[in-house]
Amino acid sequence: MSDGVFRVLTGPVTGGDPATDAARELIAGLVLRPWGQVASSVYETGRLVADAPWLPGHHQRIGFLLRGQRPDGAWGPPEGYALVPTLSATDGLLAALAAGRAGTDLLAPVARGLRALTGTLLATDARELPDTPALDLIVPALVDSINERLAGLDRATADRLPRPPLGLPAGLGADRLRAVRAAVAAGAALPAKLAHFYEVLDATPADAGPTLTAVGASPAATAAWLTTAGPEAGPAAHAFLRELIRDRGGPVPCPIPITVFERAWVLSGLRRAGIPVNPPNALLESLAGATGAEGVATGDGLPTDADTTSVALDALARLGRPADPASLWAYETADGFCTWPGSEDGFSVTTNAHVLDAFGQHVVRHPDADGRYHRTVDRLSAVLPEHQLADGRWQDRWHASPYYATACCALALAESGRGAAAAEAVDRAALWVLDSQRADGSWGRWAGTVEETAYALQVLLAAPTAGPRVDDAVDRGHAYLHRPTGGEHPPLWYGKELYCPTAIVRSAVLAACRLAATRTPGVDRSVADCGYQATKTTT
Template identity: 35%
Template sequence: MTTVSGRPPARRIQDAVNRLMPHLGDTGTCPDSYNTAFVSRVRSPGGSPRYPRALQWLRARQHPDGSWGGRIGLPVDRLTSTLAAVRALVDYADTAPPGPSGSSGPSGWVTGALERGVGYLRSSASGGGCPSGPHEPIGLEFVVPELTRQLRAHGVRLPPQAWPDIHALRQDKLARMAASAAGPGSPSLRYCMEVAPDEALAGAAMTMQMMQTMQSPGGSVGCSPAATAALWQKTGSPRALAYLDALSCRSADGGAPEVHPMEAFEIGWSLYHLGRAGLLPSRAMTHLGSLAGELDRRGWVGFSREFPVPEADTTAMTINLLPHLGRNPAPSLGLLLRYEAGDHFFHYPGERGASVSVNARLLEAFNHSPDAYAAQRRKLIGFLCDTRTADGYWLDKWHVSPYYATAHVSFALGRSVSGDLGLSATRRWLIGTQHADGSWGIDGGQPEETAYAILALDALADRRSPIPSRTAAAAHRYLMPFLDAEPHDFAELWLGKSLFTPTAVVQSAVIAATHLSRPCRAPAAGG
């Protein structure tokens, strides 16, 4: 991490905002093992890897225990990432010319990497069931069965009853997709086309036609490099290959991102963080106007124009940003009712498991017109109260850190909802879990988690319960060096098909929290 000294904190914060803004909407996500593995399997006409740097990326990032995946040791991320990486190396070993032992050929590093990777999978499979839980990668119920089937077909010996629990999840997901009437157009299927089951595609003969129908104008399937690589392998689509070539050219190290593009998500979340800290620059208005225009044209906003599926989260985020444009959000709130379910609101139709952060975001939106949407607010408050842990924090399906979910619930409940909802316990938990170095984090301190803790405490603060000055000052000292951080300085905490980092979103949270924790903002008395 590069640090720059000699500038006052306020100047460094403003400089960080200025660095963030020029590329906002196109910063993207960090590379991940899962998507890089699928991209590494794309071949040139002569049979050689079209993206050899992707193979070298996998080589450099195998963990000592043989697995692949993010720096945070989430078992399901390590499982899906390792399955994808082993599948890619099996494919390479089957097609590449042999080389002498110790060379870069398959009999060299690939052979050893495969042995360690398969060893990890066997050890994981012998644990008795799929390591699922509150944090599951997107498409887990399709990824594990399909990649396991493919590896066995290529002679990789895995225990016959490996990860049996996943099959029940798979059948449940297929039933939900059918019930939602989304069918082959479901968001999960679009995003995970590389492992889509034949049952969801109405037969294998339909696969090619379905995949071509789902291709976006920019050439991708679901903005997913893995799904797009599968499309190219099945159809030879020139637009799919152009998309992959463009990603390779923009990659600094050969790795492929979790998702690209994701301009609306990146803009919305980043500007929301800056807005909470009062740091929105004038140039942000153009971005906000673009999101508002999308909302006006279609009645919803997706994470990218290249993923044309209505969804609650980015739509609600856009509505919550409208006041920065001087617009009243109330007339747009009716657009959110299409996502209402029995006891919560859903993110996408047919999803398995409701998202805490999405429901918090919708509550924050309905708070703009509390009387008109009293029934919806009661439902959302009830859902959030029911999903709170005994210690007063929340967990979410889209992020592994409780600080992310807790922050977004705090934004919705903190100052806008009356009555004692136990938020004093949330505040105590936040203050009590700060590490000695001023950071917060579930696996040691992380700047992103520290940022959410400060943002949550700020949302819960009032005259009687300000952020304790010692808490804020310690967090500020910890966060300051990360104003100059590089993308690889942030651990992967977001859940897609594997763990990933949306770089600009994380940077904006760090900037906002660094500003909010400045000692000059903290009260004089310690707490």
């Protein structure tokens, strides 16, 4: 990005506050990449290899899958999180092998993928698998697809591959997939959020047409529809995919577009940390949908949800454009607030923490607000501690790391919570963070990461807990964020598979560095370089 473009989008560089300058550059990226900045997806790329070889970049997508295969034959993060990406990549490479366009070079990778699936991943009990969205639809669909492809191979190729029919994990059946597909075939109206998974539903989007940009904020769903309907049926969607592929050299991310989600999280997080930002009016206007009757969606192609609506409202309030959070009443339930009204199983602590942020911002500015608003703050101040685990952390269904959930809850309770239970919960969270710091100063579920370290620091810096132990932990964590890592952030956010929204992660790291630098002003560390080495290679 040229200096001239940077200045037009964000105003003049301050020259005196590295945090502000880094935030301005980050916000400029939100404008220049309005669909969002998300790392490439093994699952989505595998679906394009299998379902849309006619799209540009087919061989580059195959190369991306081959480079991403682990030594054990699987793809993706540890544990059961590898199941969905391994199924998709194996199925995609098997489709390319069957098409005969890659010679026999794909035999060995496909064989390793099949062995990883039969050896460990599919042998797992379904109760031990992560609760990623639509896993009970995706896994049966891909297992069936792989079995069909194996059955259709020529004898010479088939004899060189392991060929036992793949089975489903114990406790996971195909009944829901069959029921949804039958409903689609019968013309039933399905919940809007199922558009995100159209590639496994044999479905046609209800709003399909020439102006549709993306089906369910998913390149795979969009490509599956265009493969069936033809590119001429959706010229806008076809243009979207071609531009996305050209921009990224073949592989594709998911979810995308995430326009409002990305902007809300970035702006809210930066302002909460006290970093002065003055985003262009267009960015603020994109959040204004949160003030409508049903709130706002993560991005085009997805339904409105309470999580994005809450963070958008919080960002608007912190940026001097407060709005009534009445749109959130549509999501209220007996247990708290759901992410989607009438179509969600389970309880999300992070969604409810963000709802507390939104109502907390409102009652601070309007202490004479209707009693219902104050009662909601009181209620969530009690509900969130009730979901805190015994060791002091929170765990959620939208992020693999407890540090994210713990930061969301602890920050909301520290700023807007009421009563002794809220204060005690923040203290317990800080103690858990202290006890779980790694020897190198980092925090993380599987290994130390700059993202999780940023969340842990935010918890410590929001809690009233003080003393030499806290100071030492903050200093070591802050130092860790300045060590060059030379790689990308691991995916930790829940989607069809784990994914990484890189701009959001970058903003969390900047916020943590700013807060830590404010706490220890004598330490000479550049906020602008904080965590930079782990993000500069992502797109």
